[in-house]
Amino acid sequence: MSGARNSTLTRRSFLKTTGAAAAGLACAGAVGAALSGEVLAPAQANAAGEEKTIYTLHQFMCQGNCSIKCTVRDGYLAKIEPSDAVAPKYQRCCMKGLSEIEHVYSPLRLQTPLKRVGERGEGKFERISWDEAMDIVGSELKKAWDAYGKESVYISASNEPRFGMLASILGAGTGVEPGIDRGIGNGVDPAIGGGGFASCTNETRDWVNANTIILSGINFLETSLMRSDDFFDAKRAGAEIIVVDPHFSTTASKASQWIPLKPGTDGALYLAMISHIIDNQWYDEEYMIAHTSMPFLVDAVSGQLLRSGKAPEVDPATGEAVEPADYLVWDTATNRAVIYDDPAAVPTLEGTYEVDGAKVATVFEQLKASQREYTTAWAAEKCDIDQEVIEKLAEKYATGGPAYLCFGYGGSDKFSNPDIQGHAMVILTALTGQIGKPGAALGHPGGGQGYGASLAAWPLPVDMVPAEIPVRADRFADTDAGVHVIISLGNTLQQYYANMNKTRTWLDSLDFILHVGMYDEDSVAFADVVLPVCSKFEDTVEHSIVRGGYNHIQLSQKCIDPLFEALPDYDVMYRIAQSVGLESVLPADAEELARFSIDNAEDPLVAGITFDALVKNNNTMPLAGIEEPRIGFADLQFPTPTGRMEIYYEPQHHSGQALPQWEENNEVFDGNPLMDKYPLQLAQTRTRFFVHSHFRGAAWLAQFYTGRIELNPQAMEERGLADGDIVEVFNDRGTFSCPVYGNNAIRPTSARIYEAAWSKDCTSGNPQNVTNDHVNERDADLITGAPIPFNDTLVEVRKAQGE
Amino acid sequence: MTKLGIAIDLERCVGCHTCANACKMQNNVPTGMLWNRVLTEGCECIDGAVGTYPNLTRTFLPLACQHCENPACLRACPTGATYKDDMGRVEIDYDKCIGCRMCMAACPYNARSFNWEEPVRDVDFNYGDAAVPARAKGVAEKCTLCKERTDRGEEPMCVKCCPTQARIFGDLDDPNSEVSRVVVNRGAHVLLEEQGTRPQVYYFD
Numbered sequence A: 001m002s003g004a005r006n007s008t009l010t011r012r013s014f015l016k017t018t019g020a021a022a023a024g025l026a027c028a029g030a031v032g033a034a035l036s037g038e039v040l041a042p043a044q045a046n047a048a049g050e051e052k053t054i055y056t057l058h059q060f061m062c063q064g065n066c067s068i069k070c071t072v073r074d075g076y077l078a079k080i081e082p083s084d085a086v087a088p089k090y091q092r093c094c095m096k097g098l099s100e101i102e103h104v105y106s107p108l109r110l111q112t113p114l115k116r117v118g119e120r121g122e123g124k125f126e127r128i129s130w131d132e133a134m135d136i137v138g139s140e141l142k143k144a145w146d147a148y149g150k151e152s153v154y155i156s157a158s159n160e161p162r163f164g165m166l167a168s169i170l171g172a173g174t175g176v177e178p179g180i181d182r183g184i185g186n187g188v189d190p191a192i193g194g195g196g197f198a199s200c201t202n203e204t205r206d207w208v209n210a211n212t213i214i215l216s217g218i219n220f221l222e223t224s225l226m227r228s229d230d231f232f233d234a235k236r237a238g239a240e241i242i243v244v245d246p247h248f249s250t251t252a253s254k255a256s257q258w259i260p261l262k263p264g265t266d267g268a269l270y271l272a273m274i275s276h277i278i279d280n281q282w283y284d285e286e287y288m289i290a291h292t293s294m295p296f297l298v299d300a301v302s303g304q305l306l307r308s309g310k311a312p313e314v315d316p317a318t319g320e321a322v323e324p325a326d327y328l329v330w331d332t333a334t335n336r337a338v339i340y341d342d343p344a345a346v347p348t349l350e351g352t353y354e355v356d357g358a359k360v361a362t363v364f365e366q367l368k369a370s371q372r373e374y375t376t377a378w379a380a381e382k383c384d385i386d387q388e389v390i391e392k393l394a395e396k397y398a399t400g401g402p403a404y405l406c407f408g409y410g411g412s413d414k415f416s417n418p419d420i421q422g423h424a425m426v427i428l429t430a431l432t433g434q435i436g437k438p439g440a441a442l443g444h445p446g447g448g449q450g451y452g453a454s455l456a457a458w459p460l461p462v463d464m465v466p467a468e469i470p471v472r473a474d475r476f477a478d479t480d481a482g483v484h485v486i487i488s489l490g491n492t493l494q495q496y497y498a499n500m501n502k503t504r505t506w507l508d509s510l511d512f513i514l515h516v517g518m519y520d521e522d523s524v525a526f527a528d529v530v531l532p533v534c535s536k537f538e539d540t541v542e543h544s545i546v547r548g549g550y551n552h553i554q555l556s557q558k559c560i561d562p563l564f565e566a567l568p569d570y571d572v573m574y575r576i577a578q579s580v581g582l583e584s585v586l587p588a589d590a591e592e593l594a595r596f597s598i599d600n601a602e603d604p605l606v607a608g609i610t611f612d613a614l615v616k617n618n619n620t621m622p623l624a625g626i627e628e629p630r631i632g633f634a635d636l637q638f639p640t641p642t643g644r645m646e647i648y649y650e651p652q653h654h655s656g657q658a659l660p661q662w663e664e665n666n667e668v669f670d671g672n673p674l675m676d677k678y679p680l681q682l683a684q685t686r687t688r689f690f691v692h693s694h695f696r697g698a699a700w701l702a703q704f705y706t707g708r709i710e711l712n713p714q715a716m717e718e719r720g721l722a723d724g725d726i727v728e729v730f731n732d733r734g735t736f737s738c739p740v741y742g743n744n745a746i747r748p749t750s751a752r753i754y755e756a757a758w759s760k761d762c763t764s765g766n767p768q769n770v771t772n773d774h775v776n777e778r779d780a781d782l783i784t785g786a787p788i789p790f791n792d793t794l795v796e797v798r799k800a801q802g803e
Numbered sequence B: 001m002t003k004l005g006i007a008i009d010l011e012r013c014v015g016c017h018t019c020a021n022a023c024k025m026q027n028n029v030p031t032g033m034l035w036n037r038v039l040t041e042g043c044e045c046i047d048g049a050v051g052t053y054p055n056l057t058r059t060f061l062p063l064a065c066q067h068c069e070n071p072a073c074l075r076a077c078p079t080g081a082t083y084k085d086d087m088g089r090v091e092i093d094y095d096k097c098i099g100c101r102m103c104m105a106a107c108p109y110n111a112r113s114f115n116w117e118e119p120v121r122d123v124d125f126n127y128g129d130a131a132v133p134a135r136a137k138g139v140a141e142k143c144t145l146c147k148e149r150t151d152r153g154e155e156p157m158c159v160k161c162c163p164t165q166a167r168i169f170g171d172l173d174d175p176n177s178e179v180s181r182v183v184v185n186r187g188a189h190v191l192l193e194e195q196g197t198r199p200q201v202y203y204f205d
Ligand code: SF4
Pocket: A058, A059, A062, A063, A064, A065, A066, A092, A093, A094, A095, A096, A097, A098, A225, A226
């Protein structure tokens, strides 16, 4: 055994790999260069110096929610480790967290306020003082207010920096960026009353209770690294973990089974599973009758659900009519249509009937009819997998005991129609009742999706509310939303918009762009004024952030003074409010806000947790009642008008999607003539190394990974490419170039790059130059609108000219 | 006697490199060096795979000094700078190291790094544990099994930080320690057994 293993482990392979890892260091800093002479105050290392230990929290965008313990020596952040103030299960800190001791001091940090001196996008700036910067910000905001009104300002917010109240204070628009992460949820959530994120209904600590866990397009062991133990504990307890992914991801390599399907065809797989479960009658009739809309009657012609005609009540709070939820079912006891919750009724799942002269059928009967084409043989061809694989998967899911159906953000959700996948998945759940009990759930499990508590919001004057912007931010370039000023918090201008060349033209047309961030990311170059914020380790008060993290409440604590001229989030938000004379509505400092938000929280989960108690408990306390993993919908009551899983989407009847119908992707589909020119799908996947754009500037992570595109060695050979060659990646929308490497893990018809690469990670341009900004025609039908189909992108790759 | 060692669960190892950075931080390891690396077996690149799509396998291999019972490095070291201590750890006395790099040539695991220049760091201060001694230009260095931590009765930093608990640390001389039990019960093996170095780092899956 050990002999066989060691055969690949020659001494030479050890050596070679070392060389490759050491050669990876990269990242030169444009802002560092622009600000030549600005260097870190040099530290005199002194091992015998003064040390203090600080407990705080790490990172918002990553869903790890780690509590950490920091050692500060002579004013420097010298060591980070998992906090020992939480139970062992929660004592976690990944390599990104550890790399902060370097990342915080990175030469790529924005150091001072900057004013643009070159063209937009050119990245030429001069340093200005905070006072100068805030004068410009104040006068630009007022200018826009006078010319076009407050709704002409839009705050494009990523998770960091965090300016929770700024949109309300300025009366600006914000938060219309649902083009990301909600693609599959668009199909799942209408059935179970969610808002589009489709968070997993159970927590991953419950995975040990499952017999089957299907992970579709989610590289869980990288993107939810901190919950990896739940994966392995479940597997050891006997769960079969099946990963559906076009690439051999880390998670695929650790799974019981990997299903390598064609990119963007996940919907076909789940449609076929529905058919196979129906054909074999593996569905749970009792569950369907009691807890879903499957027995409801539909008019076969109009597609409308039959109703008793109950007069809708009016919600006193909103003044709007409440959905009367007066659907009819066929009562086999009396042979007539009765209201679904009639206690005397014996509803049937099947059959067609006549009601008031109209031909009607149950939703389930309609489903059976609409599924006819979606055989396992059909899906096998669509997905390029064996029919038997699909049939076994369906059987396991439906008959193999408790099962999870999970999906992710960053894979199949970033195509033009992932709602169909979501709709099929929620129907699979409704057919089998795999929800609301230990070991059975549906949704996105990222970060573990444990208990979360809500905190109190600072009371602002009632007239201070964000502006309603009727257009989604990713459509600003196409549809005039009346926005003339952008406040970009973090690298949003690159991350939230596909087709960068179009974005550039739109950005050029704006009156004013303010960028607030930590690093010299792509968005910076477009700004007129740049404001540097601190990392969460630097602060001007002791405690500034309270967070309802994974099963805990966490409080931040200052480790070091602000570096350079950067200021913490709250202080910058305060200054922006002050620039237009509106700061008086804010608490005096972030600590007052933190104290307020926890001490006034009404959530029963935070019972007994106060600001002072948190400080006493090293800044973290478990929520009340988290001993058992969270099981969502345990009472099988869903927040829908009927309290059931409402899987028939009546408003989508006009587009044929009341029940899910296969629809080809926009670019990535067999037979698309564009493939002759651009035969490769560009997959922008997530990775353990970054949280979107964040950590791109960490030299300690660049030890392991530097910007590159990866192709299957077969695709490399077809194009005459060798490892390390600089290649152009291009299509009709644009081009970027970067080094290329071969990797067997990549599907031969795809090119993979980790998402949100900065231009600095590329030789020229950046991946958003080529990404697809198509809008699905069914946009208006989807609860959060059509997702931005970043991964529904075709490209060709060739050796860069002159290389 | 005490014989400290580590057993690594290759099934649970997800190749995250947390152990690599935990070690780098704790031990103030300079730029361009890692005492603890995570290789992808049979691949030149990190996160590669062995085979032909879609018939693929991947095994991550975290690799640092194996704290061999019969260390090739120690036999090669002409000054006695490399020594086996009473806890079973292989350590380097930096003051005695003359920079001849015989140990590096001898080690079959490529576990050692050398300070060709005055060490530089990405930041301008010494990070990690204040008790870890500084190394100068011209000395060899490697995983110490977190000597300063294990002296205090703590586990090595890579073990503490591993998010999947893939790394089990303890006394291989104590048959009741978790690490001893895992080595016996889970059929653990060592790397390059034929070299006769008798590593105290085991791997199992
Ligand atoms: S990046 Fe995420 S997983 Fe890593 S330490 Fe921070 S919060 Fe935890």
